Amino acid sequence: MADDAMLKFVARGQEYPAKREAELRAEDFREIADRYAVPEAEAQAGRCSQCGVPYCSVHCPLHNHIPDWLRLTAEGRLREAYALSNSTSTMPEICGRICPQDRLCEGNCVIEFSGHGAVTIGSVEKFITDKAWDEGWVEPVRVGPARGQSVGVIGAGPAGLSAAEYLREMGYDVHVYDRHDRAGGLLTYGIPGFKLEKHIVMRRVARLEEAGIVFHTSFEIGRDATLEELRAKHDTILIATGVYKARGIKAPGVGAAGVVEALDYLTASNRKGFGDAVPAFDDGSLDADGKHVVVIGGGDTAMDCVRTAIRQGAASVKCLYRRDRANMPGSQREVANAEEEGVEFVWLSGPEAFDGTDKVTGVRASKMRLGAPDASGRRAPEVDPGGAFQLKADLVIKALGFEAEDLPRLFGSEGLGVTRWGTLRTDGKTMMTSLDGVFAAGDIVRGASLVVWAIRDGRDVAAHMHAWMRAKARVAA
Numbered sequence: 001m002a003d004d005a006m007l008k009f010v011a012r013g014q015e016y017p018a019k020r021e022a023e024l025r026a027e028d029f030r031e032i033a034d035r036y037a038v039p040e041a042e043a044q045a046g047r048c049s050q051c052g053v054p055y056c057s058v059h060c061p062l063h064n065h066i067p068d069w070l071r072l073t074a075e076g077r078l079r080e081a082y083a084l085s086n087s088t089s090t091m092p093e094i095c096g097r098i099c100p101q102d103r104l105c106e107g108n109c110v111i112e113f114s115g116h117g118a119v120t121i122g123s124v125e126k127f128i129t130d131k132a133w134d135e136g137w138v139e140p141v142r143v144g145p146a147r148g149q150s151v152g153v154i155g156a157g158p159a160g161l162s163a164a165e166y167l168r169e170m171g172y173d174v175h176v177y178d179r180h181d182r183a184g185g186l187l188t189y190g191i192p193g194f195k196l197e198k199h200i201v202m203r204r205v206a207r208l209e210e211a212g213i214v215f216h217t218s219f220e221i222g223r224d225a226t227l228e229e230l231r232a233k234h235d236t237i238l239i240a241t242g243v244y245k246a247r248g249i250k251a252p253g254v255g256a257a258g259v260v261e262a263l264d265y266l267t268a269s270n271r272k273g274f275g276d277a278v279p280a281f282d283d284g285s286l287d288a289d290g291k292h293v294v295v296i297g298g299g300d301t302a303m304d305c306v307r308t309a310i311r312q313g314a315a316s317v318k319c320l321y322r323r324d325r326a327n328m329p330g331s332q333r334e335v336a337n338a339e340e341e342g343v344e345f346v347w348l349s350g351p352e353a354f355d356g357t358d359k360v361t362g363v364r365a366s367k368m369r370l371g372a373p374d375a376s377g378r379r380a381p382e383v384d385p386g387g388a389f390q391l392k393a394d395l396v397i398k399a400l401g402f403e404a405e406d407l408p409r410l411f412g413s414e415g416l417g418v419t420r421w422g423t424l425r426t427d428g429k430t431m432m433t434s435l436d437g438v439f440a441a442g443d444i445v446r447g448a449s450l451v452v453w454a455i456r457d458g459r460d461v462a463a464h465m466h467a468w469m470r471a472k473a474r475v476a477a
């Protein structure tokens with residue numbers, strides 16, 4: 001009986017899958033938490049209070065049917081739980097791993113509000129779909145009858161891949177172009193394996209290839225073709241290129257060797273994980289082994305850099321952030337993981353200059369204090385006079401966030417409208433850019449965001465592109 005299986009949140013405590021010991025996990029790039037066994041997943045799902053208006057679903061960008069698949073899990077109906085969870089998401093096992101659940105579904109669970117600890121929604125979601133892959137329940141993409149119309153998707157990140165899957169299901173010919181040699185976007189080359197193991201991403205890509213989606217990798221729009229050339233080839237285009245222009249630091253010595261960009265560093269590390277030859281890693285420039293590492297920034301990217309440096313065998317790893325712990329953008333869960341693994345956080349501190357003639361040898365920094373709130377409502381950091389200090393460093397990683405590249409110039413399409421932040425301007429109702437039949441989704445529209453929002457955009461934009469192509473086909477008939 002359903003009711004017997006549910007509402008166990010008072011008698012049964014919250015239990016996430018056990019994390020491996022910090023010393024052990026710092027030795028490899030495997031995910032840090034074990035997976036639930038079947039009885040644990042069922043027991044944790046049974047803590048759900050089955051709210052009439054589930055705030056978890058409301059605050060999940062995909063509006064996943066969370067209480068329903070938790071109930072199916074608690075009742076041992078795992079295949080049905082998987083099917084339901086999969087019905088609203090193209091990558092549930094990926095979201096289960098890397099969504100900041102504390103700010104989304106779990107952060108809005110009523111059991112959390114009542115002090116009992118949220119249902120471990122993300123871990124159950126990951127469990128259900130991993131189980132489905134193990135059991136062979138994950139079916140091939142069901143490709144609809146051919147429509148004779150084709151779509152070009154620029155960017156094989158979560159937004160592009162999700163749209164490609166839905167459009168292929170609708171029977172379109174789908175071509176995905178990406179400048180990298182592997183699909184997946186930041187899932188493949190940004191996010192490290194200890195948060196998301198790469199075979200999880202690659203099996204999703206393989207499923208799309210098996211469905212007849214054609215991947216054109218190492219193909220850069222702007223270099224290998226202009227946007228206009230692509231428009232001539234396809235009935236409609238989706239731009240899902242993400243944001244890749246790294247924010248800089250203006251400080252003396254910032255150009256010294258050994259001061260590197262976060263994404264270059266993370267990409268090199270992820271490539272080594274695939275077994276690729278990476279000259280800039282192999283010659284030591286992007287390898288933290290034996291070095292004193294200072295990472296500058298307080299977001300998810302900075303957290304990924306510090307924890308990667310620990311795994312590469314750094315002599316010390318410090319994270320310099322200009323605000324305090326309570327005001328950082330990165331996930332508190334990731335800060336706790338980093339601290340357990342040996343990272344030292346230097347809060348309320350910002351770089352002033354980088355020492356070293358041929359190569360960086362240290363960071364001159366200043367203590368900061370928080371002033372009045374700025375336009376965003378966050379308290380603006382300002383230099384605390386007299387608080388200068390110095391840190392030894394042989395590798396400095398800049399992780400200050402990303403902005404949009406100048407796509408109109410890169411794509412040779414001056415008519416492509418952008419916002420004042422450089423992100424693509426789209427019609428709020430149709431997700432179409434200023435160019436007829438050219439749509440956009442994911443970070444290139446939102447600015448740096450989250451995987452789950454990219455998936456949501458991919459789902460929405462596929463529906464808009466479908467409507468547009470049907471109208472086009474009707475006119476042509």
Ligand SMILES: Cc1cc2nc3c(=O)[nH]c(=O)nc-3n(C[C@H](O)[C@H](O)[C@H](O)COP(=O)(O)OP(=O)(O)OC[C@H]3O[C@@H](n4cnc5c(N)ncnc54)[C@H](O)[C@@H]3O)c2cc1C
Binds near residue numbers: 158242
């Ligand atoms: C280090 C790091 C860690 C993160 N951790 C998390 C996390 O834990 N949880 C979370 O939810 N989010 C995280 N994010 C954010 C998340 O990865 C992004 O929001 C998400 O990947 C955006 O998806 P997207 O499809 O819009 O773009 P992307 O994933 O960036 O994919 C865009 C693709 O377009 C390709 N491309 C770009 N320009 C061209 C061109 N001219 N021609 C052809 N191809 C092109 C790129 O090669 C790339 O493959 C993290 C981001 C970073 C940088």
Ligand code: SF4
Binds near residue numbers: 064105
């Ligand atoms: S997709 Fe993310 S926010 Fe939605 S239920 Fe899964 S983990 Fe929670």
